[in-house]
Amino acid sequence: METIDDTRKTTAGPKPKRYVIDLTVNGDPRTVVVKGNALLVNVLRDELDLTGTKKGCELGDCGSCTVLLDGTPVDACLVLALEADGSEIVTIEGVAAHGELDRLQAAFVDKAAVQCGYCTPGMILSAKALLAGNPHPTEPEIRAAIAGNLCRCTGYVNIVRAIAAAAEVEAVVEQGGEAR
Amino acid sequence: MFLPDFDYHAPETLAEACDLLRDLGPSAKILAGGTDLLIKMKHGLVTPRAVISLKALDELKTITHVPGRGVVIGARATHNDLVNSPVLHEHFLSVSEAAHKMANNQIRNRGTVGGNLVNAIPSADLPPILIALDAWITLVGSNTSRTVPLHTFFTGPSCCVIDPVDEILTEIVLPDQPTTGSTYLKFGLRRSGALSVTGVAAAVTMDGDTIVDSRICLGAVFPVPVRAHDAEDVLRGKTWSDELLAEAGEAASCCALPITDIRGTAEYRLDLVRVLTKRALKRAITEGHV
Numbered sequence: 001m002e003t004i005d006d007t008r009k010t011t012a013g014p015k016p017k018r019y020v021i022d023l024t025v026n027g028d029p030r031t032v033v034v035k036g037n038a039l040l041v042n043v044l045r046d047e048l049d050l051t052g053t054k055k056g057c058e059l060g061d062c063g064s065c066t067v068l069l070d071g072t073p074v075d076a077c078l079v080l081a082l083e084a085d086g087s088e089i090v091t092i093e094g095v096a097a098h099g100e101l102d103r104l105q106a107a108f109v110d111k112a113a114v115q116c117g118y119c120t121p122g123m124i125l126s127a128k129a130l131l132a133g134n135p136h137p138t139e140p141e142i143r144a145a146i147a148g149n150l151c152r153c154t155g156y157v158n159i160v161r162a163i164a165a166a167a168e169v170e171a172v173v174e175q176g177g178e179a180r
Numbered sequence: 181m182f183l184p185d186f187d188y189h190a191p192e193t194l195a196e197a198c199d200l201l202r203d204l205g206p207s208a209k210i211l212a213g214g215t216d217l218l219i220k221m222k223h224g225l226v227t228p229r230a231v232i233s234l235k236a237l238d239e240l241k242t243i244t245h246v247p248g249r250g251v252v253i254g255a256r257a258t259h260n261d262l263v264n265s266p267v268l269h270e271h272f273l274s275v276s277e278a279a280h281k282m283a284n285n286q287i288r289n290r291g292t293v294g295g296n297l298v299n300a301i302p303s304a305d306l307p308p309i310l311i312a313l314d315a316w317i318t319l320v321g322s323n324t325s326r327t328v329p330l331h332t333f334f335t336g337p338s339c340c341v342i343d344p345v346d347e348i349l350t351e352i353v354l355p356d357q358p359t360t361g362s363t364y365l366k367f368g369l370r371r372s373g374a375l376s377v378t379g380v381a382a383a384v385t386m387d388g389d390t391i392v393d394s395r396i397c398l399g400a401v402f403p404v405p406v407r408a409h410d411a412e413d414v415l416r417g418k419t420w421s422d423e424l425l426a427e428a429g430e431a432a433s434c435c436a437l438p439i440t441d442i443r444g445t446a447e448y449r450l451d452l453v454r455v456l457t458k459r460a461l462k463r464a465i466t467e468g469h470v
């Protein structure tokens with residue numbers, strides 16, 4: 001990690017240091033210059049124009065900023081961009097290969113698992129990580145995997161159905177079923 | 181929500197990290213998973229001028245069993261590292277299970293055991309089970325290294341004995357021990373992503389139906405995670421029965437001094453201690469380390 005020392009002074013004092021970081025985002029190598037306090041979510045949205053990653057609570061509660069960092073789902077609002085230096089990141093923009101919807105995305109459309117859509121990018125990425133490690137999860141496993149992704153619209157029923165359909169497992173989802 | 185400005189360091193060795201911490205002084209903060217620290221910084225509660233990331237210290241991430249020493253957990257192991265560790269599954273599944281009861285998957289992928297201990301909030305989920313398993317920890321400074329029994333580590337809400345301008349928590353050791361069972365029960369307002377209203381960990385050493393020894397540790401009902409010695413005294417040397425465990429539950433509630441807050445009233449927490457202690461003991465006695 002290279003550091004750029006900017007010795008110019010601002011009225012507020014010395015300019016903060018800048019750092020050069022390398023990320024692989026959705027398969028593409030990207031080099032970005034960031035300040036120490038840059039959050040991964042803001043770098044993705046504001047520097048790389050990948051606005052599919054959403055911001056809700058910015059405190060790790062809602063999961064709308066979920067991205068895959070070296071394959072594991074994390075809240076990008078709680079990761080410094082510098083902590084991701086050298087890592088591979090997958091955002092929702094990287095899920096559909098060659099313009100074709102991924103099978104999870106197709107299942108979300110098919111099962112009407114999207115209402116306002118704000119939670120959807122994070123839901124899909126949490127689900128993708130689940131299916132990568134556990135291709136045929138049980139329903140409780142599906143619910144546990146998306147427990148860090150809040151949806152204020154759907155009541156989760158169709159989301160669980162969509163993930164189960166993509167995983168080719170049966171979901172016996174009942175309205176008001178206990179969330180895990 | 182933005183973070184204030186700070187310089188970022190990612191030292192390559194533990195020695196370098198300790199030296200940096202000492203040289204930068206109180207304006208520097210150690211960063212592990214950031215799930216507590218970055219939130220405090222977003223709220224303006226802490227405003228470090230430098231952040232020292234443990235990111236490059238992979239040696240602090242391993243979980244191994246060292247014969248003669250016990251299970252050694254690196255401070256930078258994440259909660260999901262604990263959940264998925266074959267070593268813990270073999271020796272103390274209860275620790276994996278406790279880690280699985282925390283937060284949500286995204287946070288478990290980032291948050292670390294070291295951060296959970298040093299952050300030192302009374303409701304933290306890992307201290308009770310680790311204390312019940314008699315854990316001790318290693319604190320390494322620029323010129324020092326010391327071992328601290330975990331039950332003496334916490335000194336108050338958000339306070340612990342670590343020297344914040346010199347020491348780094350490197351490992352947690354669960355010594356080889358005769359305990360036959362242990363478990364952690366948590367009551368939160370949701371099953372996921374909720375801090376504990378009350379948590380109870382119990383570890384027992386059984387000889388047939390006789391309770392040779394036990395350690396019970398309560399979370400979120402005292403300024404620090406606290407051993408329920410009175411309850412342990414009730415059990416020592418006795419043959420277990422539901423009545424005896426209920427008596428231990430009553431005794432445990434006398435060891436708690438809970439507060440009323442948004443998660444629950446003090447009375448409710450006392451009741452939870454009573455019930456969870458009884459249930460945790462029964463689980464540890466009848467099911468082993470779960």
Ligand SMILES: Cc1cc2nc3c(=O)[nH]c(=O)nc-3n(C[C@H](O)[C@H](O)[C@H](O)COP(=O)(O)OP(=O)(O)OC[C@H]3O[C@@H](n4cnc5c(N)ncnc54)[C@H](O)[C@@H]3O)c2cc1C
Nearest residue numbers: 060212213214215216217283291292294295296304305349
């Ligand atoms: C949505 C959400 C849900 C949560 N749910 C739970 C829950 O259910 N149960 C629970 O117990 N906690 C919960 N937490 C709190 C938090 O995730 C844990 O306490 C976590 O273990 C903190 O670890 P960290 O690595 O992220 O710590 P950090 O934020 O990186 O650090 C925390 C503090 O410890 C210090 N520190 C970290 N590592 C070291 C070290 N090795 N040596 C010296 N100092 C160190 C830092 O300087 C800082 O002061 C939750 C947090 C969020 C955001």
Ligand code: FES
Nearest residue numbers: 056057058063077
């Ligand atoms: S915006 Fe990151 S978890 Fe809510």
Ligand code: FES
Nearest residue numbers: 115116151152153
């Ligand atoms: S579809 Fe609106 S929040 Fe989930």
